[in-house]
Amino acid sequence: MRSNAKAFIVLGLGIICLAIALSPEEVTRFMNMIIDFTKSAKAGIPSP
Amino acid sequence: MAWHKKPKTNITKLRILRIFVQLIMFFLLNLGFFSIGATWLVLPINYPKSLYSSSEDAFFLLQRMLTDSIVPLIPLASFFIIGSVFGRLFCAWGCPFGLFQDLIGVLTSRIKKYEPTSETNNSLRQIGEFITGATIIVSTFIGISLSLQNASVVENAFGIFIDQPWAVLSPSVFLFTVIPLLFWWGGIENFFIWEKFVLIDLVFWIRLLIFIFAIILVIYIPKGWCRWFCPAGIIMGQIGKHSILGLGRNISKCTHCGLCEDVCPMGVKILSHKPEKIRSELCTNCLDCMAVCPENALELKFL
Ligand code: SF4
Ligand code: SF4
Ligand code: SF4
Numbered sequence: 292m293r294s295n296a297k298a299f300i301v302l303g304l305g306i307i308c309l310a311i312a313l314s315p316e317e318v319t320r321f322m323n324m325i326i327d328f329t330k331s332a333k334a335g336i337p338s339p
Numbered sequence: 340m341a342w343h344k345k346p347k348t349n350i351t352k353l354r355i356l357r358i359f360v361q362l363i364m365f366f367l368l369n370l371g372f373f374s375i376g377a378t379w380l381v382l383p384i385n386y387p388k389s390l391y392s393s394s395e396d397a398f399f400l401l402q403r404m405l406t407d408s409i410v411p412l413i414p415l416a417s418f419f420i421i422g423s424v425f426g427r428l429f430c431a432w433g434c435p436f437g438l439f440q441d442l443i444g445v446l447t448s449r450i451k452k453y454e455p456t457s458e459t460n461n462s463l464r465q466i467g468e469f470i471t472g473a474t475i476i477v478s479t480f481i482g483i484s485l486s487l488q489n490a491s492v493v494e495n496a497f498g499i500f501i502d503q504p505w506a507v508l509s510p511s512v513f514l515f516t517v518i519p520l521l522f523w524w525g526g527i528e529n530f531f532i533w534e535k536f537v538l539i540d541l542v543f544w545i546r547l548l549i550f551i552f553a554i555i556l557v558i559y560i561p562k563g564w565c566r567w568f569c570p571a572g573i574i575m576g577q578i579g580k581h582s583i584l585g586l587g588r589n590i591s592k593c594t595h596c597g598l599c600e601d602v603c604p605m606g607v608k609i610l611s612h613k614p615e616k617i618r619s620e621l622c623t624n625c626l627d628c629m630a631v632c633p634e635n636a637l638e639l640k641f642l
Contacts, residue, residue, distance in 0.1 A: 305419025
């Protein structure tokens with residue numbers, strides 16, 4: 292029972308993180324970063 | 340007694356099914372091959388950005404965001420939500436580096452495997468915990484330093500660790516990013532021209548050594564890398580041991596034959612856990628134990 296309570300607390304935290312991350316500015320910033328990241332991964336041998 | 344044959348067939352079928360599912364996942368994670376490159380899929384697995392990947396590895400993304408001075412909300416959400424509901428399910432059913440280890444296990448199945456004691460498992464896992472903690476601290480420090488100081492000073496100080504510190508040493512980066520880029524770079528027609536090998540430096544050899552170490556480890560200890568060293572596995576283990584989905588053992592059916600512990604690839608001491616739910620940071624919900632149990636005493640359950 293206690294362990295289940297921990298699971299729900301962590302799940303709640305995850306949903307809060309997701310909710311904040313879904314705000315418009317965060318979404319734009321995140322997508323730009325991923326696109327940038329994808330381009331740099333394809334550009335050549337990564338260092339690192 | 341005919342029952343002892345049945346579990347063996349069950350487990351073989353399950354392992355084939357699992358490799359099949361992992362291969363499908365590998366295909367889905369590489370949709371970049373069909374020009375579907377950047378997606379929102381952030382998973383708690385060990386699959387760093389590579390040539391065709393269409394997903395993000397939560398731990399590498401976390402490092403990247405921390406070193407860019409961004410609060411890593413998406414990777415944290417991925418760890419928290421997936422871990423609290425499914426535990427380490429993706430480790431068994433969807434992680435490419437887990438698949439790589441499973442395949443090594445299949446190819447070297449004739450070689451005798453060793454099962455470390457629980458104490459050894461626990462002590463060696465501290466190395467993984469150290470790697471995880473150190474990576475997060477260093478990434479945060481880099482992020483803060485970059486926002487406070489002249490970028491070139493910080494870049495000089497951290498060198499190749501500046502972007503994603505653990506990527507420099509991770510064997511999965513070596514396997515999925517460094518090796519493919521080394522051969523694919525410049526197109527298939529330049530697959531093996533020597534000029535690009537001048538780019539190989541000392542870091543390459545260090546990476547290669549760690550990669551070879553990981554392979555030797557996995558040959559003798561099933562899923563050795565996952566048990567002790569993988570940061571995503573360490574984080575997911577801590578969250579996943581309290582997950583909503585998990586295995587329970589029906590004590591009225593269980594005969595304590597120990598078969599389940601013998602087949603567990605992660606070395607979970609199933610019988611020493613409370614029967615209501617196996618709360619182990621190592622359990623990946625692979626279901627091998629369930630498939631082998633002659634009494635059907637193990638069951639997957641929610642809550
Ligand atoms: S613990 Fe193993 S299966 Fe899980 S993410 Fe790490 S490498 Fe993949
Ligand atoms: S759970 Fe099944 S396999 Fe494991 S000890 Fe009990 S009866 Fe044997
Ligand atoms: S306890 Fe069972 S489900 Fe968990 S890792 Fe071991 S064999 Fe797989």
